[in-house]
Amino acid sequence: MIYLDNAATTLRKPSCVIRAVEKAMRYAANAGRGGYSGAGLSEQILFDCRSAAAELFGVKGADKVVFTLNATHALNIAINSVIQPKMKVLISGYEHNAVSRPLYARYLDGVKVTVVRGELFEPEYFLYELEKELERGADAVCCTHVSNVFGYILPIERVDELCARYGVPLIIDASQSAGSVPLNCSEFKAAQFVGMPGHKGLLGPQGTGILLCLADKGEPIMFGGTGADSKNRYMPEYLPERLEAGTQNVHGIAGLAEGIKTIKNLGVENIARYEKELIKSIIKGLELTPKVKLYYANALFCQNGVMSFNVRDADSEQVASELEKMGIAVRAGFHCAPLAHESAGTISGGTVRISVSPFTTRGEIGKFVYVLKKLTEILK
Amino acid sequence: MFRCMITSRGMTGAQITQKTLENSGVYSRIVRPPPGLLPEGCGYAVEIQSNDVAIARMILRSSGGGRIFCDAGDGYREMRV
Structure with a gap:
């Protein structure tokens, strides 16, 4: 085929990805739930993958790399963290349902979604329209980096600049760009979250995703055990534990770490x-x-x-x-x-x-x- | 030679501390801390040898803090960072 x-x-995945998953399935126990070697291996897998992702995307600190099930999960956390009731949110005309549906689901909260239209492959026109809407007033922007339908690369660095100029937080959907289009988060000023899958351009297994928490904060949508702070009734305040309730997909993340390393080598x-x-x-x-x-x-x-x-x-x-x-x-x-x-x-x-x-x-x-x-x- | 522990409430925080120490040539390992060091419940500690404490304190000061406990024979005592 x-x-x-x-x-x-x-x-098709690199063979190192498949080998890493197999090794993890044989030897990796539950991270953060014990002091024995199997738990230690899992902890090392998680940290290796966080560190590799932080380096690839120019993020300062492995603790800002949160593991999710997929990009949709990551974007739901981001939207839940940034979007408050009655906010006016601008989105590009090239968003996936992973962005638009969580936003439209907030209509009962009075969240208003405005689609910034733009011709296909006309980034300057899109920026012009976006600035017009920002001038009218907006509380947040969600923008895809690359359209999943047309491969249209939106000028995300300039979107970030515009958002910073108007003091508006930005959420980036990097589902189609992560691993296939250069993305350096170190220069972003307004972007608070970048969500991406692990199983597309990053060459990892399905069931893996990453949320980069550039603003060092986030509100959980799932609550539960974290292997730390157990006496606390609430989720820990620090990342990544705050946003990672329950057992992580360590087997998948072992493969994802190898996928990211492959991308870095290539x-x-x-x-x-x-x-x-x-x-x-x-x-x-x-x-x-x-x-x-x-x-x-x-x-x-x-x-x-x-x-x-x-x-x-x-x-x-x-x-x-x-x-x-x-x-x-x-x-x-x-x-x-x-x-x-x-x-x-x-x-x-x-x-x-x-x-x-x-x-x-x-x-x-x-x-x-x-x-x-x-x-x-x-x-x- | 006695043992010292740099406590961390989260695993990733402990791993970052360990990596920072490693970059400065300090060997360490992540352990479950002895009872009493973390009143919040489960957590982690980065264990170092006492002769590395000075370097560890310097690193913690520049990275914005952390807590160090050293084995005083009759229990762990907190040291000023």
Whole structure:
């Protein structure tokens, strides 16, 4: 199978990730619940992974790296921590439901959500619209770094600058950028939280996620044991324990640590360059195919290794289904991001999405281009 | 040579202290502290040798604090950081 659904999860993992999970399953006991060697191994796994993530994202202190189940869990904690009743929250027009649903769920609290619209691959226009809304008044901003549908890289550093200028806290969804687009948190001024999955660009197992708590605070959405401060009726005040109730997914985190180390060894810049080359070769191969509509940025200046397309007169699900029959895995439909499709004008039928990883080969891309061309001749 | 403990309520805090000490050449290990050192309940301590206490105090002062307890024979006594 040619796997081109890496924006959902990276299917192929480095062998060191698989080995680390297996080793942890054999030897790692419960972290923070005992003084014996098995517990110590788990504690070391957690700390190694926190330290690796802190270094990769320019975060000062391993204690600001909180483990979650996935990016959605991380973003829910972030939103619960920042968004207070009656706040006006600005979000980009490219948000995933992992951001928009937790915000819309707060309507009973009087939370008002305003979508800052912007044309696809027009970051300057988005910044202009965002500043206009900030001038009108807002209490918080939630913004994705990269659209999961179109691979559109939003200018997150400049969003942070704008938020800092207006004194508004920022929550960043780094689900599609972590591990595939450079992201340095050390310069952020307004960003308080960055949420990301462990199983996509970071090459870890599913069931892992990370919340970077840049402001060194956060409000829990789950309460329970932390292996510390046991006599306290309330959750500890310090991170990461405050936001990590119950047993962590140490087995998964062992794999995630190796995934992050692999990313560091490969270099995020190198990964970004390689993935762009793959997307460029798809564009080169398909842009003159009359029935294929590709959605891409000029020279890919603000796009990563994710791209959407449609085949004229064919439903996106039908195209994905035909590709699957030919051994190519892609995702069709709305990708849990209806806002993005509204913004890009693809809300009627969605799109077919392809997304690459460092493990995708040029040969696979060539085969995909060939198969899609053939398919457009068959599809009516 | 006697033992000293730098207490920490959380595991990650203890690990950060251990890493900081290690970067300054101080060998340590994370242990469960003896009864009485942490009235809040379960917690952790970074155990060091007494001859490393001066360096440890210097590190704790520059990193914003922490508590050091040393074995005085009849129990642990807190030392000023």
